[in-house]
Amino acid sequence: MAETNKESLLFTRVNKDTQSLPVSVEDWERQAREILPDGPFDYIAGGSGAEETLASNRTAFSKWAIVPRMMRDVTNRTMGITLFNQSLRTPIMLAPVGMQAIAHPEGELATARAAKEAGVPLVVSTVSAHPMERIAEVMGDAPRWFQLYWSNDREVSASMVKRAEAAGYSAIVLTVDTIMLGWKRRDFRNGYSPLREGKGMANYITDPVLCSRLTEVTAENVVEEILKNIYHPALNWNDIAFLREQTSLPILVKGILHPDDARLAVEYGVDGIIVSNHGGRQMDGAISTLEALPAIAKVVAGKIPVLLDSGVRTGADVVKAIALGANAVMIGRPFLFGLAVAGEKGVASVLDTLIHELDVAMALSGSNSVADLNESILVRV
Ligand SMILES: Cc1cc2nc3c(=O)[nH]c(=O)nc-3n(C[C@H](O)[C@H](O)[C@H](O)COP(=O)(O)O)c2cc1C
Numbered sequence: 001m002a003e004t005n006k007e008s009l010l011f012t013r014v015n016k017d018t019q020s021l022p023v024s025v026e027d028w029e030r031q032a033r034e035i036l037p038d039g040p041f042d043y044i045a046g047g048s049g050a051e052e053t054l055a056s057n058r059t060a061f062s063k064w065a066i067v068p069r070m071m072r073d074v075t076n077r078t079m080g081i082t083l084f085n086q087s088l089r090t091p092i093m094l095a096p097v098g099m100q101a102i103a104h105p106e107g108e109l110a111t112a113r114a115a116k117e118a119g120v121p122l123v124v125s126t127v128s129a130h131p132m133e134r135i136a137e138v139m140g141d142a143p144r145w146f147q148l149y150w151s152n153d154r155e156v157s158a159s160m161v162k163r164a165e166a167a168g169y170s171a172i173v174l175t176v177d178t179i180m181l182g183w184k185r186r187d188f189r190n191g192y193s194p195l196r197e198g199k200g201m202a203n204y205i206t207d208p209v210l211c212s213r214l215t216e217v218t219a220e221n222v223v224e225e226i227l228k229n230i231y232h233p234a235l236n237w238n239d240i241a242f243l244r245e246q247t248s249l250p251i252l253v254k255g256i257l258h259p260d261d262a263r264l265a266v267e268y269g270v271d272g273i274i275v276s277n278h279g280g281r282q283m284d285g286a287i288s289t290l291e292a293l294p295a296i297a298k299v300v301a302g303k304i305p306v307l308l309d310s311g312v313r314t315g316a317d318v319v320k321a322i323a324l325g326a327n328a329v330m331i332g333r334p335f336l337f338g339l340a341v342a343g344e345k346g347v348a349s350v351l352d353t354l355i356h357e358l359d360v361a362m363a364l365s366g367s368n369s370v371a372d373l374n375e376s377i378l379v380r381v
């Protein structure tokens with residue numbers, strides 16, 4: 001990506017199109033704060049409980065410093081990786097984020113266009129504001145995964161997975177940390193629930209199995225059904241076998257923080273792990289993902305890919321996560337702030353900035369490829 005680097009620094013970053021756009025996630029967040037009402041803004045930016053995990057996701061990154069290597073000829077460096085036989089331009093993905101219409105009316109459709117343009121895979125949420133098939137249409141051949149919220153009616157889960165496979169999604173991400181919703185004080189204060197407002201029902205109202213359960217298909221009935229479906233405390237490792245019967249796609253579990261769970265994921269034949277605390281939105285007081293990563297990477301020992309999200313904001317953050325054992329990272333709120341402020345252009349700009357930051361961070365740390373990144377360039381501070 002040497003050519004992009006030159007261009008970005010000398011031209012793109014100072015040309016008139018990008019000048020008015022924010023250049024950091026903090027700036028995007030500030031602008032989103034101005035545009036969005038309290039309900040949606042707090043829903044997006046907030047965390048659960050006392051927001052301790054939300055904060056520690058960031059401080060964890062500052063507890064590691066990069067010790068850059070010099071004079072390593074980084075002319076021909078690459079950010080490319082291969083994940084489940086798919087070549088990706090960078091080790092960055094868009095995390096599954098539901099109900100994106102609360103940020104921007106075009107929601108996931110705008111995000112999908114930006115992701116496609118940037119060559120960054122998108123993970124579409126079960127509770128997306130547009131049907132997965134519609135989002136797939138926008139993406140054409142561009143890489144996309146489907147995130148599943150296990151339903152307490154497993155035939156609904158099976159139906160969604162089959163629809164995703166038919167619509168060209170190439171992996172299933174089973175989110176396992178949301179067997180019930182986290183305790184969100186900001187939302188209680190604001191009296192705000194996007195799910196209740198029907199912002200996350202597109203995949204349900206279009207689902208034949210879910211609709212067959214209703215006496216009458218109305219928005220109200222669908223929302224009630226979703227609320228019942230999202231609550232599924234019985235989820236356990238044996239459910240993986242059922243999921244495996246429904247699809248030939250790779251299955252990842254999202255929300256792993258304990259090395260023993262990582263070991264179980266491998267044992268139960270899962271194809272990938274996403275180290276995540278849901279961006280500090282579920283179990284407050286939970287360990288930050290960067291702190292959790294090394295022990296998990298050690299247990300997994302390269303048997304399956306390990307991804308990480310929660311708190312990734314800069315190119316240097318990506319370098320640190322990969323150096324500590326992640327194969328790739330995902331971002332959530334950063335792209336949502338971009339979406340809220342400037343729709344597709346905003347998501348595109350957030351991605352462009354992060355990708356260029358990563359390129360510069362790799363070059364200046366003396367790394368020619370993602371495979372070059374390891375703990376030897378990190379120190380605890
Ligand atoms: C508004 C919002 C909605 C989310 N919806 C989902 C979802 O539907 N499914 C899911 O697995 N994770 C969901 N997440 C969690 C993200 O996938 C991701 O784990 C988290 O945002 C990463 O942390 P970050 O925001 O600090 O980058 C959501 C996060 C936010 C902020």
Ligand SMILES: O=C(O)C(=O)c1ccccc1
Pocket residue numbers: 098127178181195200230278281
């Ligand atoms: O807001 C969230 O983080 C989230 O993941 C979610 C889960 C279930 C329903 C709606 C949102």
